[in-house]
Amino acid sequence: MSSLKVVIVDDEFLIRNYLKRRVCWEELGMEIAGEASSAREALDLIDQIIPDIIFTDICMPFMDGIEFSKAVVEKFPHIKIVIITGHDEFDYVKxxxxxxxxxxxxxxxxxxxxxxxxLELKSKIEMERTHIKEYEKLKQRLDESLPYMQEKFLNEILLGELDQHEIVDKMAYFKIIMNEQSDVFQTAxxxxSDSVGGPHDREEELILLAMxxxxxxxxxxxxxxxxxVFFDNSxxxxxxxxxxxxxxxDCCETIKALLINRCKCFVSIGIGNKIHGLKNIKVTYREACDALNYKVVIGKNQxxxxxDITYNSDQSWRGIPNKGEKLDFFIKTGMKYKAIELIDELFSESCFNLSITIENLxxxxxxxxxxxxxxxxxxKIDTSSLWGKNTKPYEDVFRMDNLLEMKDYLKSLLEKVINKIHSFNERKANILIVQIQEYIEQxxxxxxxxxxxxxxxxYVxxxxxxxxxxxxxxxxxxxxxxRQRMEYAKKILKETNLKVYQIGEMVGxxxxxxxxxxxKKFTGLSVNEFRKKVE
Incomplete structure (x- = not known):
């Protein structure tokens, strides 16, 4: 890889000179391609050089480092920018x-x-360039792909749309080799799916991953x-x-480990039984799909x-009667264990059957x-205080594709909600007691x-x-x-010569x-004894 181009932007010559001379850029595989004393000057320079990395000060006349960075990123999003800042602007930069x-x-x-x-930026740039090359290569491979007609034919076999003679004839035409000595077939x-999530969930990225x-x-x-090996219609x-x-x-276990290690992705594999005859390939394929769907119960990477799969013979989703009302009650009353039991019951593996999809869950x-x-x-509790502004529970659940992951997530969510309600009630109770104490004193x-x-x-x-x-x-x-009445009575006795009945009336x-x-019960002394003691 050729040397990476670096540009330094700072209105102080000494700083620019320091950055140029105190680091041996050649050893890092980089070169100082230019420098500028202002953001405006730098923008013109960048248009000419198009560097890989920019080191810029944050405080500069006319245009600060943040505005400058925004202008650069909008035009050249691949350029890496490093802000150099003093302590006072640190939070602003973050x-x-x-x-x-x-x-x-x-x-x-x-x-x-x-x-x-x-060096960290160099590593990122190299990875991005490698990714771009791989992306371009895979995109070309996507255009070529497997011959369309061959894949279409194999899918027709899977769906049982061809008779025996059609299958044999087209196999010869498409040059698909089968074992003439055996009519035993098995499918997996x-x-x-991408383990990173986020932008990698784009359809094109998922297709490239699958390829x-x-x-x-x-x-x-x-x-x-x-x-x-080929793709089915889904x-x-x-x-x-x-x-x-x-x-x-055994072969699929090896494949699973390889894909997880090399592609950093989630892998689920379903295997059908061995069958006899080309016409029955659809049976082993359907069994493999049913086995694959069981990932909803046991999770990914299986x-x-x-x-080996066990389904409930009941073909309907049973749910739980009055689920919402029960959960509402458990949350408000702080019955955490009951709420967790409800989730366990609702998302029990025993309730799963062939008709249930991830959409049901x-x-x-x-x-x-x-x-x-x-x-x-x-x-009136702000939900962002519970799981943050950037966390969206509905989107989190939508990204989940198995029962275990969803169940654990909902349990954690319920615990947070119940703890939040409990804390809220405690604060509310404390405020009420303070108000009551003030009312009593008054x-x-x-x-x-x-x-x-x-x-x-x-009103309680x-x-x-x-x-x-x-x-x-x-x-x-x-x-x-x-207690409050007696404390006030002691104060009156210390400060006045009022009679007992007068003091009694003053404290109710x-x-x-x-x-x-x-x-006397409160102080251990009679009124007269207390007066003599404090005089």
Missing amino acids: RSIKLGISDFLLKPVNPEEIRKVA VVEV KCSDLIRQVLKEDLFVH RKIVILSNNESLDLT VVNYN RLEAFDIISTCMRVLLEF NMHDSNLSLSTIAKEF SPSHLCRLFKQETKQTVVEYIT INDPNYFSTIF
């Missing part, structure tokens, strides 16, 4: 990474940091003339074997034989998510102040208030009222004898 800035260095920079960033169906995997499978089986890879001695299960999951969202809205002179009057004032039941108050303060409402106890009794 927020600007979304513009396409590849990295940033904090001043003062040292040569080793520059070298490290440069391979499904691959790459099919090429690798052909390499594994290239010595066996009686094994054919773009799954089909392995059709006419080699009776081939252990297709090889499944048709004889997704719809059930969407209902659960909707219930969670509805409860959160009832409590109304302790009222002789009618009691548990029932306070409950009525705050006396039993709930009693339980909540005890939970938060470790004392009953009556105990708290009495109109009976002087009862006041004296309560006061």
Whole structure:
């Protein structure tokens, strides 16, 4: 690979000179292709040079490094940009990474940091160039592909659309080699999906991935003339074997490991039984598809034989009666274990049958998510505080393609929601208790102040208030009222010469004898004894 071109942009000559001279760019496989003292000058220079990497300061006159970077990325998205910034702008730069800035260095920079960033960017550039080359090669391969008519013919066999004579005649025409000494056939169906997700889920990328995997499978089986690899009508890879001695299960385990390692993708393989006769290839293919569909239960990266799968004989999706109401109740009451039990029951492997698809499971999951969202809205809880602004549960579920992954995800989601509701209720209870305590302090002179009057004032039941108050303060409402009244009475006794009945009325106890009794019980002293002690 030729040297990568580097451009330095900084309004200070000493900084530009430092960056040029303190790093041996040639050793890194790079060259300083140009430098500029301003962003405007740099834009003209970049149009001429089209560098691979730009090191730019963030603070420059007329146009700062962020605006400059935005202009560059819009025109040349492949160029890697490194922002050099002082401590004060550090947070600002981090927020600007979304513009396409590849990295940033904090001043003062040292040569080793520059070298490290440069080498990392070089590695990224090399990977991108390799990917582009592979992409172009695979795209050309896509245009060529397997001969269309040959693949179409093999799919007609899989679907049982041809009779015996048609199959034999067309096999000769399409030069498809079969074993004349054996009429035993067996099929395997391979499904691959990108393990990275995101933009790689584009249809073209998935087709290219499948083509790459099919090429690798052909390499594994290239010595066996009686094994054919092709795509079915749903773009799954089909392995059709006419080699009776081939252990297709062992072979598929090897293929699975190879694809996972080389393509970094998810692999699911279903294998049908061995059958006799060309006309019955459709049977082993259908069995392989049923075995492959079992990935909905056991997850990805599995090889499944048709004889190993177990389905519920009930061909209907049973669901759970009043599922939404039950889940709503479990969430609001904090019954986490009950909510988890409901998910386990709903997504039990035993409920799976041939008629159930991943779409059925997704719809059930969407209902659960909707219930969670509805409860959160009832409590006026911002959902972004629970799973972040960039996380979208519906999209997460839509990307899932098996029961186990979906079940684990929903359990985790429910735990988060229930914990959030619990925290919300705790904060709400704490606020209520503080308000009640303030109310008691302001109304302790009222002789009618009691548990029932306070409950009525705050629109809660006396039993709930009693339980909540005890939970938060470790004392009953009556105990708290009495304590506040006695503390205030002590204060009055210390500061005034009022009589006992007057003090009693001020703290809401109109009976002087009862006041004296309560006061002595609370302080251990009679009113007169307390007065003498504090005088």
